[in-house]
Amino acid sequence: MTYFTCFFLDNEKDIIVNLYKDLDRMFYVLKTPNHGTGNLIRNLSRICNLPLTKDDNDMLVIKGEVPCFIDGSNRESYIFRLRDTKVASIYPDGTVEVKATIPAIAKTLMSQTKDFVLPVEKTIFKTYIRRELKFRADLHTHMNGNLSGDVLIALGISHQIRYPLYYVKKLDLKLTDAQWSRLNEQREKVARQFVSSGLQGKYLDRRINDNTFINFADLILNNLDNAEDNIVKIRGSLAVIKDGQAVFTNLEKVYLYRYVFCKAVEHEEPINLSNKVEMIPDIDVKNALMQMLRDKENPVYCSNTIFQDKLLWIARSYKKQGIYYAEISDTTLVKKYESLEMLRQVHEVMPSIYKETGVMIRFLAAMRRIPLTIIKDAVTPENYLEQNLEVLKATALDPYVAGCDFVGEEINDIITLKPAFKEIVKIAKVDPSFVIRVHAGENDSQKDNIAHSIECVRDSLEPGQPMPKMRLGHGLYTYSLASKKGKEALKQLKDNNVTLEFQITSNVRLNNLNTLEKHPLKAYLKQGIACVQGTDGAALYGTDAIDEQLSLEKMLGLSDAELQLMKDAETKIIEESQKAYSEKKAAFAKLLGDRSIEEVLLEKMQTVKISRGKTKGEVKLDANTELKDQITEISWDRLPVVLIGGSFNTESRSTKLSANATKQIDELLEHLNPEEVSFVIGHTLSGYEKYLLDHNDKGFRVYSFVPAVITKREADKIKASGVKVRVSTEAQAMGIYKSFNYEIFERRPSMVVAFDGNSAAINLIQEAKNGKGKADIFVWANSKNLMQKAKSLQGYVHSFDSETRLVDVMDY
Known part of the structure; x- marks a missing residue:
């Protein structure tokens, strides 16, 4: 053959x-x-x-x-x-x-x-898809998640970007002997710059490797024997994990791999591209790169920056999918000087992109609901929101800026950011087209966030000010629509004309949706709530606008009538947005006169002070300082048993002990040997965690992961308990599951015994399944939340109850 x-x-x-x-x-x-x-x-x-x-x-x-x-x-x-x-x-x-x-x-x-x-x-x-029902907009997406790995790889070659040695090694890319020789020679020079840095071991190696670069075009084109394998590995690094669901930690890591291309710097030593492009083994990478080389001969695009080419290829991708309007969320638009440079480049190239593709791209200026922690050594100032708002008040004037967005993992109550909304609604008062979007209801840890998001805007309005245009991203979780709280949330959605945005693929791939039966979209449509589709950064999740619509239709069983309701809601937004763009464009041209965008917008940036109001609860303390006498590494001579049941709920949800469940803990403590295992718990020392501590008669070592900041009451409780402490890099309690992953699941074998919890517990279980160290996972069969997760991991999770005892199903 x-x-x-x-x-x-x-x-x-x-x-x-x-x-x-x-x-x-x-x-x-x-x-x-x-x-x-x-x-x-x-x-x-x-x-x-x-x-x-x-x-x-x-x-x-x-x-x-x-x-x-x-x-x-x-x-x-x-x-x-x-x-x-x-x-x-x-x-x-x-x-x-x-x-x-x-x-x-x-x-x-x-x-x-x-x-x-x-x-x-x-x-x-x-x-x-029937033509009259085809969605034509992507109203929920993110700047650096749009382009496929193939296009990013082609962009990296076309612009000959710097590719760090750290990722070469991390992905186990194969280089020629000559390439390794040049890289190692460069690494020696870089290493000399860190002699007095104070860094040691893996931290020093990481810093050196992050600052040692190969020309990406050289990596691929001068290494064609290995190009096919290398392209597959690089493409894989640009999407969330393959063998199952990811969690937000994984998404953050994928963004770091994507930043190499999306926020690229061109290499100082370019090579000749033309003679080897035809030999690239991946046809999609080759075809995209050949078009990019043709673009360099086009007077319209020949001087494009990487960012401008990124916009061009986003628009071309949308055109291929039948999308002609998109709003892309981007944090650059709330950074003082970066936003000005971004908008300058947008104004330079977007008219030509629109002329070629017919796709209108606008932006939502994105602010983080919590500081980003995955980028090491990044320091977020305490007044970062005030700085963001200062910039937003200026960039909101630009016609390409459609509104703002609150982004990031939903592990805090949006009500804590209410003071910021007072400044945002001032913008909406001047510009009625300004969209206020909040990521809310993405997971079940903050069921009040849909209602609280609306409350933040509504309560910030000046007397007589109409409700601004408002959209909520994801909208999966709130209280049951039949409950008192659920009915009130539904009323607020209706009364304030709030639009909900749904992204089913990212919900599944990010571990926020484990069963499709209870997806709320059909219920919201039935209640007359405006609902639209987004992709959430399609390329991150291996989808696109067409696949996303098909998934909504087939997976949720949407009828043509229900699709038409979504289509009508989308069409209204598109028409209003196109009108708003035209009006803002005329007003902006008048504002600029003969001055530059940079000059005018810098002038409009004015210091913002937001009132924090009364701090809810107690003053937060530095856990590393408060608990310094109890902080110790988890020993390697004992198997860590992670017990979930108390710390992994939201503040409003407490764990209720079951006598049948506590009996399982009694038997577990009797069965295990304190010389061979230790226990690891969360920071609240409540529920089943407290029961464990109260009945630890055999003297098992117990480690508690705590957030980076805690209250005095929490600190006193932890001190009194005598547990050993690990301090997370995360300040939010709902984010400490990430530290369990870094310190346990990615490094060593473990056991997980889960009795109760919501999204943080579900993420912890998924991290245990995904981790490099083998984890035996056991879930209490009477926990509805956790069993939903367990069923989605059939074959990887064991359930137990009063009939099927934990000690009987354990292989230990």
Whole structure:
């Protein structure tokens, strides 16, 4: 057999169908090389009733023949089917027309479990949408999450960016001997600059490797023997993890990999590109790069910066998806000098982009609800919100700025930021088109956030001021709509004309949605709430606007009438936004006169002071200082047993002890040996954690992870308990699950015993499953929240109850 061609069943190129010919017969080999667990291909073979076999590399594959058909015009084509779905037509000239795909949401759910339960019709989608119901906007997305890995790789080559040695090593990229020689020579020079830095060990190595660079074009084009493998590894680093659901920690790491391309710096030593581009083994990277080289000969785009090319390719991608209006959230627009440079570049290139693509791109100036902690050594000033608002008051004047956004992991109550809204609604008073968007209801840890977001805006209005245009991103979780609080939230949504934005794929891939049965979209549509679709940065999650609409329709069973309601809500926003752009453009031109954007907007930036009001609760203290006598490393001579049940709830939700559950702890303490295991808990020392401490008669070591800042009451409680302490880098209690991952699940074997909790506990369980160290996970069967998560991890989590005792299901 000879190789013929290949195609992919998904956007991320994870499900590959290789085609081979033997005379006039065609055969296929379906592979999932980027998925190490084998869950994806096993589940796919089962639901499609296809046999599994192994290839020469001992990897699972699905093999079969593709039958040939002759149509009424005597034309031959080979038809590839999965079950009863026509997936692709393959023609003798090598053309492949893909008719159906597997969306990212189904692929994730198949990868997550050993026992996939969704039917084939919710797994393989025909890629057709009725024209009159086709969504035409992306109203919830993020600047550095839009472009596919292939386009980013092509951009990196085209602009010959600096690629850090740290990522070369982290991804285990293969370089030529000559490339390694040049890199190591450069590294020696860089290392000399850190002789007096005070850094040691891995921290010193990391800093040196972060500042040692190879020209990315050199890495790919002068290393073609390894280019295919390297491209696959780099592409994989630019999307969230493959074998199951991710958590916010993983998303933050992916953004760091993307920043290398999205916030790139060009290398000081360029190479000649033209003679090797045709030899790039990945056709999508090659085609994108060839177009970028043609763009360099176009007078309109020849001087494009990386950022301008990024905008161009975002617009081209949207055009391909049938999208012609997008609002992109970006934190750059609240940074003083960076925002001015960004807007200058936008005004330079956007008219040409619009002329070519017909896609209008506008922006939401994004402010973080909590400081970013994943970037080491980054110091966020205490008054960062005031600084953001100072810039926002100026950048909001620009016609390309449609509004503002509060972004970041939803682990705090938005009500704590209420003083900032007083300044934001002042902008909306002057500009009635200004959109106020809040990420709210993304997970179940803050069920008040939908209502509180509306309250923050409504209570900040001046007398007689109308409610501004307001949208809430995600909107998944609030109190039951049948409850008193739920009915009030629904009333506020209606009375204030708030629009909800839904992004189903990112909800699943970020571990915020583990079952589709209770998704609220249909209920909101039934109640007359305006609902629209977004992608949340499609490329991060292996989706696009078309896949996203198909996923909403198929997974949630939306009718044409319900899709029409969403389409009508979207159309209204598009029309209002286009009108607002035109009016703001005229006003902005008049404001500028003959002055530059930088000069005028700097003049409009005025110091903002926001009243913090009375601090809710007690004064926060530095945990490292308060608990210094109890801080110690988790010892390596004992297996850590993470007990979840008390600290992983929101403040308004307390754990109620069950006698059957406490009996499990009694038996566990009796069964385990304090010389072989230690326990690890959260910081509240409540619920089942408190029960553990109160009944620790055998003297197990108990470690408590605590937030970076705590109250005096919390500090006194921890001191009195005698637990050993680990201090998280996270200031928010709901974020300390990340430290369990860094210090335990990524490093060593462990056990997790989960009795109670909501989103933080669910994230902790997912981190344990994803971690490099093997974790045995046990979930109390009477916890509805946690069992939902456990069922999505079928084969990786064991449940226990009074009948199926924990000590009986443990392999320890």
